[in-house]
Amino acid sequence: MINVLFAAHPSRWDIYEKPLRDALIRAGIPANLAQDIAPADVDYIVYAPNSDLQNFTPYSRAKAVLNLWAGVEQITGNKTLKIPLARMVDPGLTTGMVEWVTGHVMRYHLGMDRHIVNPNHVWKPHTPPLAAERTVVILGLGALGTACSQMLLKLGFSVTGWSRSPKEVAGVTCLHGENGLRRALAQAEIAVTLLPDTAATTNLINAQTLAQMPRGAFLINPGRGPLIDDAALLAALDRGQIAHATLDVFRTEPLPKDDPYWAHPSVTVTPHIAAETRAKTASETIAENIRRGEAGEPFINLVDRELGY
Template identity: 35%
Template sequence: MTLLYTSDPERGRIWREIFAAEASDIGFFDASQPHDPATIRYLAAWAPSAELIAGLPNLEILFSIGAGIDQFDMNALPPHIRVVRMIEPGIAAGMVEYATMAALALHRNLIDYREAQKDARWAPIKLKSAGERRIGVMGLGNLGQAVLKALAPFGFPLSGWSRSPRAMEGVTCHAGEAALPDFLAACDILICLLPLTDETRGILCRKTLSLLPRGAALVNVGRGGHLVEQDLLSLLDEAHLSGAVLDVTDPEPLPADHPFWAHPRIILTPHVASMTRADSAARALIANIRRHQAGAPIEGEVARGRGY
């Protein structure tokens, strides 16, 4: 039972200490340490090379060190290797904080007040109650559900959309492509938390974003590949959309001359909405390895055919 870790060295140091103290029966190696590739059953990595995978003949599980798995070339992975995304409390907590911040900033017209401040204008905007501002979340996995639960106490009417049917108390849930127009038409603030797959790439485009009510706003905390950038810019400039909070882009980082940097209706952050906490992630990984040893279902395992 040996794990190979190939990511950030500082996180690797913390993981090694936790494995030694709490799971000493599981061998832990990072890429700098001599190890026998034939003994490696588990790999924890962000974007492992095909050469690395090919050099681990007994690899059984590839663990992502983050919540996403779109950085993996799934077609290049041997079919017997199971893929698991990271589910740990720090990721959900960070996403809840960021999505709540973004939704409240848009709800309370922070973009308008930022622009007024630049111009030294004292320009109060009539307050709209939370009960009058509808928020919808695309993607009803662990993160989407956590965000909706956090927003519920404010009194926003809440809805959600996913590929397959879900149910949440206090949330109007929609499922499937046919339900997407009705979902979008009822979103004054749209939060994207979808996984990035072939089916969801480019889903935030003129066709879909135009279905939002005039004056609606977007929060993208999924992946940059979900968004067709020029379509967003056009809809902002046409005033169909009133603003956007973007934590993910394609590419990352953006080039210095990209129009997102200076656009007055965009708040841009450098993919910081949610970060894996080293200590809780190590313990989540140990728990999943224990599940595998016991023949129990693994938390966060990806259905290879769906991509999430």
């Protein structure tokens, strides 16, 4: 019997217990799944960073920590964690992100706001360009950025992607490094940020990089709050350098009621809803990693501790 500890916020147990048990059975894994297992007996830890479990030292037998979240920045710096850490790459989460990003890209591309918000009933026909005439830039070509870029390509957009290191994505103009970032931003009529939160990406969207974008560009951030220098973005919005921003993630969540983003006419705030882990599909991913661990196969979605993702 394999002991699997569920170490997440107690409210998540009711959501995950049955899908996890079902996924483990389908994977042929005889498992004791519980919220309370003696640390020395635990084989795998299904984990969320807001768990009370912060000291991994007593878990001497554990083979891996399987994160329920796509983001791992709250755990990668934990000095007591010495075993493999896998981040969540969930097909349901990916699909949700693709749908959310595509919706907001199309909103900006088609200029929907001018018709949705039209209190003076102004009749002013406007014909948007075709998708092929619009460049969308994806900052971050991990699993989520790649999936979003593929959907936007199917819709006909010209898609450029940027990453810190070289990547290849079919149909996407892939750029990397500092020079690549400048080239990407220069053509970013609509920019989508899907980068991890690391020391290298903090405040990547700042006064200098915002100024490199075409005047009147749009910014969509479903990635991480610290990617954006908030004061710089508000200033760019005030002067029209950025026409509008849709922000789903923030440094402080929930976003404080007095935060200037709420009141800014050129900002849409969404409450961290772009992509949510789905219990059923996430449970399949976790069960597969446990199966791999028991079979002596490499874990999937392992985190590189040096890179932080």
